[in-house]
Amino acid sequence: MKRLSLTAIAVLALVLRSGTAAAQVRLDDVSFNMGVASQLYHGDFSAVTVPQIDSTERALAGAGDMGARGTLTLLAQARQSLRLDFDAGMRQFVTNGFQLRNYAPRELSGSLRSTYTRRYRGGTLRVVPTVESRYIADRPPMPLYLPPGYNSAAVDANYSRAVSPGLAVFGRVVGELKDYAAPRVLPALDLLDRRTITPSTGVTLLFRGPSETLDRTTVTFFAAYQYHSYPKQGGLGLPRTDDGLQAGSEFTLDRREAHGFVLTLSGNATRNRSSSRRVEYNAGRIRATAAVELGDDTQLDIAGLWAVKRYIHPQEALVPGEEADNAASVNAEITRFLGDGVRAGIGGGWIRAETNFSGDYYERFSVSFSLTVNPRF
Amino acid sequence: MRSPLLLAATALAATVAPLRLAAQENALEVVENWNQVYDAAYHNYQSKEGAFRIVDAEWVRLNDELEQIRRTNPRRTRLLLPEIQQLSEQRTVATSEVRAARRQWHDSGDALISALDGYLDLLNLQMQGTPIGDAFNDLLAEFNRWSQRLEEVESQLGPRLSLELRPMPDVRALDTDTPVQLRNKARLLEEEARRVNNSLVDVEEEIDALRRRQERERSSADLQARYDRFDDIVPPVGDPEVDPPEVVPDSTGTGLAQTPAQRLERLETFRDEVEARRDQLLEQAREFRDEAERRGR
Numbered sequence: 001m002k003r004l005s006l007t008a009i010a011v012l013a014l015v016l017r018s019g020t021a022a023a024q025v026r027l028d029d030v031s032f033n034m035g036v037a038s039q040l041y042h043g044d045f046s047a048v049t050v051p052q053i054d055s056t057e058r059a060l061a062g063a064g065d066m067g068a069r070g071t072l073t074l075l076a077q078a079r080q081s082l083r084l085d086f087d088a089g090m091r092q093f094v095t096n097g098f099q100l101r102n103y104a105p106r107e108l109s110g111s112l113r114s115t116y117t118r119r120y121r122g123g124t125l126r127v128v129p130t131v132e133s134r135y136i137a138d139r140p141p142m143p144l145y146l147p148p149g150y151n152s153a154a155v156d157a158n159y160s161r162a163v164s165p166g167l168a169v170f171g172r173v174v175g176e177l178k179d180y181a182a183p184r185v186l187p188a189l190d191l192l193d194r195r196t197i198t199p200s201t202g203v204t205l206l207f208r209g210p211s212e213t214l215d216r217t218t219v220t221f222f223a224a225y226q227y228h229s230y231p232k233q234g235g236l237g238l239p240r241t242d243d244g245l246q247a248g249s250e251f252t253l254d255r256r257e258a259h260g261f262v263l264t265l266s267g268n269a270t271r272n273r274s275s276s277r278r279v280e281y282n283a284g285r286i287r288a289t290a291a292v293e294l295g296d297d298t299q300l301d302i303a304g305l306w307a308v309k310r311y312i313h314p315q316e317a318l319v320p321g322e323e324a325d326n327a328a329s330v331n332a333e334i335t336r337f338l339g340d341g342v343r344a345g346i347g348g349g350w351i352r353a354e355t356n357f358s359g360d361y362y363e364r365f366s367v368s369f370s371l372t373v374n375p376r377f
Numbered sequence: 378m379r380s381p382l383l384l385a386a387t388a389l390a391a392t393v394a395p396l397r398l399a400a401q402e403n404a405l406e407v408v409e410n411w412n413q414v415y416d417a418a419y420h421n422y423q424s425k426e427g428a429f430r431i432v433d434a435e436w437v438r439l440n441d442e443l444e445q446i447r448r449t450n451p452r453r454t455r456l457l458l459p460e461i462q463q464l465s466e467q468r469t470v471a472t473s474e475v476r477a478a479r480r481q482w483h484d485s486g487d488a489l490i491s492a493l494d495g496y497l498d499l500l501n502l503q504m505q506g507t508p509i510g511d512a513f514n515d516l517l518a519e520f521n522r523w524s525q526r527l528e529e530v531e532s533q534l535g536p537r538l539s540l541e542l543r544p545m546p547d548v549r550a551l552d553t554d555t556p557v558q559l560r561n562k563a564r565l566l567e568e569e570a571r572r573v574n575n576s577l578v579d580v581e582e583e584i585d586a587l588r589r590r591q592e593r594e595r596s597s598a599d600l601q602a603r604y605d606r607f608d609d610i611v612p613p614v615g616d617p618e619v620d621p622p623e624v625v626p627d628s629t630g631t632g633l634a635q636t637p638a639q640r641l642e643r644l645e646t647f648r649d650e651v652e653a654r655r656d657q658l659l660e661q662a663r664e665f666r667d668e669a670e671r672r673g674r
Contacts, residue, residue, distance in 0.1 A: 028638045031599050047613060069602050076639070079495045089606040109606045119495060120403070126622070134608070147608040158622045164414070166484060172622055202621060208480055214590060220621040250621045256590055262597075266621070283614070291597045299593055301600050307614050322615025329610050335596050343596055353612040372599055374592075 027377050030070035035345075035370030037063045043143040043362035045353065048320040049180075049189050052141035054098045059144045065091035067109075080118040087111045095140055103140035107149075109133070123161035130154045143362040145353075148189055152178040166206040170222075174198045190232045191320040200224030200246075213257035220250045226270075233320065234276060242274040260293035279319050283309040297337045305329045315357040324353035333368075341374035404496040408523065411489040415482075419533065422475070422482040429471040436464045486534045493527045542573075542647075542654055550665055556673040563665035570658035577651050584644045591641065 042058040067089030075082040088110040095103045111132040118125045135149040153176070160170035176196045182189035202222030209215025226244035233240040248268025256262055267286045274280050285307045292300045309325040333347030347368045354361035443457050500520045507513045546569055548562050604610050 026639070029595055029598070031595065031602075033599060033603065035603070065603070065607070067603065067606055069599070079498065087602055087606060089603075091607055107607050145613070147611060147613070156622075160622065162488070170622055204621070208484065213586070222621050248621075256593060257586060279615075289597075291593065293593065299596055301597050303601075303604070303610065305610060305612075307612065309614055319615065321613060324612050324614045327612035327614050329612065331604065331610055333600055335600070337592060337596075343599075345600070347600075349610070351610060351612060353614065370603070372596075374595060374599075 026073040026076075028071045028073060029374070030068070030377070031372055031374045032066075032068045033370055033372040034066045035064070035368055037065070037366055037368035039063065039144075039364055039366040041143045041145065041362060041364050043360070045142050045145065045323070045355075045360045045362035046318060047142060047145065047323045048318050049148050049186070049192060050139065050142055050145075051186065051188060052100075052139075054100050054141040056097055056099050057143060059095055059097040059140070061093050061095045061144055063091055063093045065089060080116070082117075083115045085111075085113045085115070093140075095144060098140070100141075103138050103144070105140055105144075105146055106137045107146070108135045123159055126156075126158045126160070128156040128158075130156070145362050145364070148180055148192065150178055150180045150192070152176060160204070166208070168204045168206070169202070170204065171201045172199070174200075188320065191230070193230065193232050195229045195231070196226060198224050198226045209255060210258050214254075215257050216252075216254050218250075218252045218254075221247075222249070223247045226272075238275060240274060240276045240279065242272055242279065244270050244272040246270045256291075256293075262291045264289045277313050278311070278315065278317065279322070280312040281309050282312070283307070294334070299335045299337075300332065301335065302330070302332045304331075310356070315355075318355075323355065325356040327351070327353040333370075341376060343372045343374075345370045345372070404492075404499050408489070408492045408496045411485065411492045412526070415485040415489040415530065418478070418482040418485040422478040425471070425475045425478040429468070429475045432464060432468050432471050436461065436468050439464065483534065486530055489530055490527065493523055493530075497523060497527070542650055545654070545657070548661075550668055554672075556669040559665050559669035559672065563662040563669070566658045566662035566665065570655050570662065573651055573655045573658065577648065577655075580644055580648045580651065584641065584648065587641050587644065591638065 039061040040058075041061065044057055067087070069085070069087040072084040072086070073081070074084060089108075091107040091109075093103070093105045095105070109132075111130065113128060113130040116127045130153070132152045132154075133150070134147075136146060139146055139148065154174060155176075156172065156174045158170055158172040160168045162168045174197070176194075176198075178192070178194045178196075180189040180192045200222050201224075202220055204218060204220045207217040209217065224244075224246040226242070226246060228242040228244065230240040230242075246268055248266065250264065250266035252262070252264045254262045265286075265288050268284070270283045270285075272279065272281050272283065285305070287303075287305050289303045290301070292302075294300055305328065307327045309322075311325075315325075329349065329351035331347065331349035331351075333345045335343050335345040337343055345368075347366075347370070349366045349368075350364070352361060352363045439457055439461050443454065443461065446453050446457075497520060500516055500523075504513060504516050504520065507516060546565065548565055550559060550562065554562070
């Protein structure tokens with residue numbers, strides 16, 4: 001009788017507990033967007049991977065873009081989860097102001113990123129494989145700078161452990177292959193092909209915001225070693241390899257519910273040494289983003305970047321893919337929430353990149369309008 | 378042919394058994410660690426709360442006294458004011474200490490609950506593969522022990538927003554009921570409907586807060602995705618960046634089982650259920666009143 005009771009209790013317990021961990025495939029955070037933008041470029045910047053030359057120092061571009069993104073939750077249990085993020089987009093330009101001809105670049109972009117998270121004895125393992133592809137047709141000459149297309153694959157494995165409530169340490173390894181798939185007429189693009197492996201470690205502190213809200217403050221400090229290999233660069237049969245040391249921090253103040261804003265500040269410093277003397281440098285970068293609610297239906301997003309690089313040895317030639325030494329950018333958008341899952345945004349941006357040794361630069365001003373729809377399934 | 382298969386099965390069982398045992402020990406270790414942290418945080422909170430109550434009671438007493446003697450006893454008033462001022466400062470410090478201790482207690486409670494969920498799941502899995510016997514009974518005893526602890530911790534942490542409707546009250550009209558009795562029963566149902574309706578306020582508030590946060594976060598994420606899609610704000614300066622990883626859920630004590638979107642959907646479904654229950658109760662009360670009127674004629 002006792003055994004029967006025990007069995008009944010166990011069966012009941014199993015039924016109750018298994019019900020809490022039911023796996024379910026879900027589609028979340030889907031968004032479709034369409035936008036138009038007008039961009040003004042000027043400058044005399046040179047890029048190794050842009051062989052076409054046009055004597056103009058001022059070009060105007062109009063662009064229309066559309067894109068879609070979303071998250072597929074394949075597994076969501078108490079101890080593990082698997083999510084797949086997808087993103088795809090297309091952008092078509094019309095240009096004006098070039099001396100030779102007016103170009104019509106078209107960009108296609110797609111990425112798939114899966115995130116597998118699993119808990120182990122007080123820690124969490126997160127593995128994030130990503131594949132990404134960008135393609136650009138009819139890439140224009142400078143000063144209309146559009147980054148070249150590429151295919152890339154990366155795996156990011158991060159193990160973090162909460163050592164006390166609100167304090168976690170992490171160890172992480174990121175490996176990435178980037179192939180610029182140079183067409184036959186543009187072999188210089190292959191110079192950018194890169195393999196990178198980055199082990200890093202750090203600590204994250206978390207402070208909860210006002211109770212009854214999800215507001216919080218996080219501070220992360222990290223240090224990383226970066227190994228880069230550029231198989232198509234270098235001389236005498238020796239490919240260029242770089243060893244970088246990077247240290248940085250990120251501070252996020254999330255007061256969305258209490259005060260209607262989120263602020264993120266991050267900065268890092270890099271010491272890059274290389275088998276090629278000409279690409280040994282020290283660099284620094286500061287990034288800031290903020291989202292501020294302006295009333296009930298409006299939000300302002302701002303993103304800013306400041307980057308600086310100083311070479312150790314006198315610079316005499318451009319480094320493929322790293323032609324600029326200093327850069328700054330500011331982008332902002334005001335978003336109006338029009339209805340259930342529909343938003344309109346008006347934005348503007350400025351970016352400037354320049355070299356130290358020649359003073360060459362390019363600058364872009366842009367204004368844009370976009371509509372975004374988040375359908376609910 | 379059978380003996381190699383048997384051998385392989387035995388080897389597999391021998392390999393898997395220690396692995397399961399190791400997983401159980403690891404999970405138990407995590408639970409015990411968080412259990413200790415939780416106990417310490419809970420006692421710390423109780424002690425801070427106790428200290429606050431003492432200061433607060435004295436502060437309230439002196440304020441009451443001040444209110445009574447302010448006009449009649451200026452000498453005592455002059456003595457009381459600095460005392461109240463000093464106590465006010467102590468009370469402010471004690472309040473912030475209680476708040477910090479409560480947050481630590483809640484954080485460690487969330488982490489313990491999360492660890493317990495994982496451990497109980499593991500025990501369940503093990504019970505499924507264990508034949509009835511001593512080993513099974515041990516697992517069941519362990520399961521019951523930590524289930525009780527889970528209930529205890531949840532009860533100590535106090536009521537969170539419950540997404541369970543109370544059972545429908547068993548109120549029926551009997552043939553022998555007088556009109557007065559029927560009206561009383563209708564009043565009971567209306568009172569229950571009022572309670573149910575009041576609980577909607579909390580649910581609506583949480584839905585609004587979650588939806589607002591979700592919309593805003595999604596808007597920022599969509600904008601960032603548009604920048605990233607075409608590398609729009611990536612200048613050609615080299616130096617590939619290392620972004621810090623996202624804060625891991627277990628450092629916040631948050632479970633992985635539910636996305637914010639799922640939580641929102643659960644709340645919306647619950648709100649619909651609550652509204653339906655309220656309407657059902659009011660409909661039933663109306664029927665009782667109609668019946669009372671009919672019988673009263």
